[in-house]
Amino acid sequence: MSPPDAPDAPLRILLVDDDAEIRLAFRAALTRRGHSVVTAATASEARELAATSHVDVGIIDLMLPDGDGFALCAEIGRRWGFPTVMLTARDEDAAVVNGLASGADDYVVKPVAPAVLEARLRAVLRRGLRVTEPDRLSLGDLVIDQSAMRVYVAGSDLDLSATEFRLLSTLVSERGHALSRGQLIDAVWADSLPSTARVVDTTIQRVRAKLAAAGVTSPVLETLRGIGYLVR
The missing domain is CATH 3.40.50.2300 (Response regulator)
Known part of the structure; x- marks a missing residue:
């Protein structure tokens, strides 16, 4: 879609x-x-x-x-x-x-x-996106506090690494827009470029697993074969 x-x-x-x-x-x-x-x-x-x-x-x-x-x-x-x-x-x-x-x-x-x-x-x-207050985004089950680098689900803190947070925050901030692996690397790993673009895929998998464990059904992290990823 x-x-x-x-x-x-x-x-x-x-x-x-x-x-x-x-x-x-x-x-x-x-x-x-x-x-x-x-x-x-x-x-x-x-x-x-x-x-x-x-x-x-x-x-x-x-x-x-x-x-x-x-x-x-x-x-x-x-x-x-x-x-x-x-x-x-x-x-x-x-x-x-x-x-x-x-x-x-x-x-x-x-x-x-x-x-x-x-x-x-x-x-x-x-x-x-809805901006609930400065530096805060609300989408589906998530509230993202960008200044504190925290993600909340039903009021509880979701345990993400700094890289996982930057990846999720980048995708949510660009809701509905497909982002290639290269674009995500530029946004998330700009200070320390990875040796392979596959690091994006493994980080996505970890974020998906943590969202699923927290019972998050929305937003959805979608894979666009041959293109990259998007959040809807």
Whole structure:
């Protein structure tokens, strides 16, 4: 799968709406446009999918049977880190302000054409990672403190070497962009060039093993055969 910010790259979308017709209509339209869509009718279903599916971006309705979209957007941003777009029939200023203040990355009023919605999804993805505070990045299950060179999973410190930290931080900072072994060597091993580019592969394997042991399901470190690596 191509990086999600490429012009024609398919997206993995979480669509949350309690209206079955709207779910079916948008899922069908976005699927026809090449995207993978998982749907939920409630906030609790959305949480389960956010935790178990590899999602690039969420589309969240405002009114849900077991909560509201404002709170769900805030929770998604805090726990899983992928961007969200609120999709609702309410267009009053207060609702728009509350939606954006809650952590939604955009606010789209129904009805909206699938092509326009797709463009808004790509726009929020191009804005990149959430910066939770200076020198801190949040993506999926990870919080990366760049100044302290620490990675946290559910509040616990993930034990990484300095090289492993630099490699993971570099990939996460370039989320969605493929990086070659040469680019990673320049970024991670610039002060002490390795004798072989395969050191990148072995370091990736160690980082993957530590993420798996910590129960991290997102972000995902992907191997692009013949190219390099990327995080999504």
